[in-house]
Amino acid sequence: MTYTTLLFGLPFMGVGAGVLLAHLLVNRQKVSQALLLAFSGAFLLSVIFFELLPKLFAAEDFTVGYWVIGGILFQIALEYFSKGMEHGHTHPSAQNKYPWLLWLSLGLHAFTEGMPLSNYPQLAWGMFVHKIPITVALFTVLKLQSKNWKSLYLPLAGFALVTPLGGMLGARMLLNGTAILLPITGMVVGILLHIATTIIFETSEGHRFNAAKFISILLGFLLGSLL
Numbered sequence: 001m002t003y004t005t006l007l008f009g010l011p012f013m014g015v016g017a018g019v020l021l022a023h024l025l026v027n028r029q030k031v032s033q034a035l036l037l038a039f040s041g042a043f044l045l046s047v048i049f050f051e052l053l054p055k056l057f058a059a060e061d062f063t064v065g066y067w068v069i070g071g072i073l074f075q076i077a078l079e080y081f082s083k084g085m086e087h088g089h090t091h092p093s094a095q096n097k098y099p100w101l102l103w104l105s106l107g108l109h110a111f112t113e114g115m116p117l118s119n120y121p122q123l124a125w126g127m128f129v130h131k132i133p134i135t136v137a138l139f140t141v142l143k144l145q146s147k148n149w150k151s152l153y154l155p156l157a158g159f160a161l162v163t164p165l166g167g168m169l170g171a172r173m174l175l176n177g178t179a180i181l182l183p184i185t186g187m188v189v190g191i192l193l194h195i196a197t198t199i200i201f202e203t204s205e206g207h208r209f210n211a212a213k214f215i216s217i218l219l220g221f222l223l224g225s226l227l
């Protein structure tokens with residue numbers, strides 16, 4: 001297995017870990033899901049501030065700010081359709097219509113964030129951590145709606161493949177020597193920044209201090225900065 005394959009494999013394994021965890025946490029899902037989310041948000045912020053942004057700001061002849069803001073706006077638009085699934089929100093729909101728009105926006109999100117993978121190994125670890133709570137949330141929603149194992153696991157397998165596919169396209173672009181990867185990485189920073197800050201600053205239970213959540217956040221920052 002080459003190094004790049006490993007990087008593409010990490011987001012995939014994150015989804016696998018999420019499915020496993022969803023099985024293990026059947027009854028204690030709510031608390032552990034909140035802590036996992038807090039951890040993943042802090043971990044992503046570490047990757048953004050220690051790895052992605054310093055490299056982007058160091059790039060010559062490139063104004064990263066516009067792209068980061070563009071990424072934030074892009075993610076806001078996507079969340080109208082995904083209802084915030086990217087940061088672990090679950091809103092099981094009352095109707096029985098299949099949530100195509102949710103899949104489309106989630107897929108677009110996951111594909112885009114995978115594109116810089118081959119160039120930023122720390123992002124691959126960020127993706128591994130990021131996919132776990134999202135998969136737990138997805139699993140919960142899908143399980144309510146699916147009638148058999150196929151309608152539960154096939155969409156999850158598809159979801160697991162989207163980010164590595166984005167990574168492969170990104171690697172191809174890099175091979176062809178196009179400069180498009182810098183703006184895309186800037187957008188990914190905006191996308192992840194929006195998600196991570198939503199998770200961390202989201203008002204939780206009347207602004208009460210939550211020690212477990214705080215420790216999860218500290219741990220996320222610490223591990224993310226060690227990458």
Ligand SMILES: [Zn+2]
Nearest residue numbers: 086110113130
């Ligand atoms: Zn994501």
